[in-house]
Amino acid sequence: MGVFENVSTYGAQVDSLYLLVLIVTGVAFFLVEGVLIYFLIRYRHREGHRAMYTHGNRRVEIVWTVIPGFMLFGLAVYQYSAWTQIKIDRPNEAEAVVLSLEAEQFEWYAAYPGSDGELGTDDDIGSPVNVIHVPVNQPVIIRLTARDVLHSFFVPVLRIKQDAIPGTTIPVWFEATQPGEYEIVCAELCGLGHYRMRAFLTVESETEFQAWLAEMAAR
Ligand SMILES: [Cu+2]
Known part of the structure; x- marks a missing residue:
């Protein structure tokens, strides 16, 4: 394909x-x-x-x-x-997996809510640089922002492209239908390292996702 x-x-x-x-x-x-x-x-x-x-x-x-x-x-x-x-018509956050994603020359930083279920608190679970995991067949909402300059979150297989803007958080939603590992690229020329601003999205079963999240929380 x-x-x-x-x-x-x-x-x-x-x-x-x-x-x-x-x-x-x-x-x-x-x-x-x-x-x-x-x-x-x-x-x-x-x-x-x-x-x-x-x-x-x-x-x-x-x-x-x-x-x-x-x-x-x-x-x-x-x-x-x-x-x-x-x-515009995003799914309700209560029924979605919510995570934050911050772009910074030239990496992607994702974080998931900790045991309090809230993002932006001390117990947030940080993902390794350039790694995002989401469960298959579930709506996902990414709160997207940038720390320095304009970037653009582009996942070709998901048909998503959204600018990441410093000082603004933009929600991006999708629902992945196939497990697998997919490429994420920056689609906004953001500096000399733009060409290597790339990450990977792992779509997996709910069980695998929860196990991965627990592993990240224990790091
Ligand atoms: Cu970039």
Whole structure:
């Protein structure tokens, strides 16, 4: 499956939007390039033909501005339910696994609530650098922030990309559908070490997750 592997509950929705945009832009691409090639031949240099200056055509310009405008607006309306589901209608924190994730040049630091069930307290369970574990088939909410500069939390197989911003905590949610180890990358050029700002997400059964968490708490 490679880059197309999808282990997110809302991944198929994102993929179908990508496909739609690819079809729309693909058709436009071939139309525009076709017209360009036609004009290259039609208006090529020929002996006895003088070049003519033209300022343009207001009507044509209005048409080729308004049509893409309507298409963009249509796409914006069409994708709204996916946007709402992914970015706005998050699951309730009480029914989700909640963790915090802080990005800092050039590492990812995750922490889980300790026995008090609260994040940001003394008993938080820190995960090793660049390691995140989550249980499969359960909603997960990551409270994402950055300690220094802009970073971006990108998990290709989950179809998630969210900027991490210093001073702001942004909740990111997903539900992974397949156990495995997946790549997390920083998708915002954040400095010289940006290329190596990479972490791994382990999706595992609830039992394995709890065992791992207990092991981390005992460190
Ligand atoms: Cu980064």
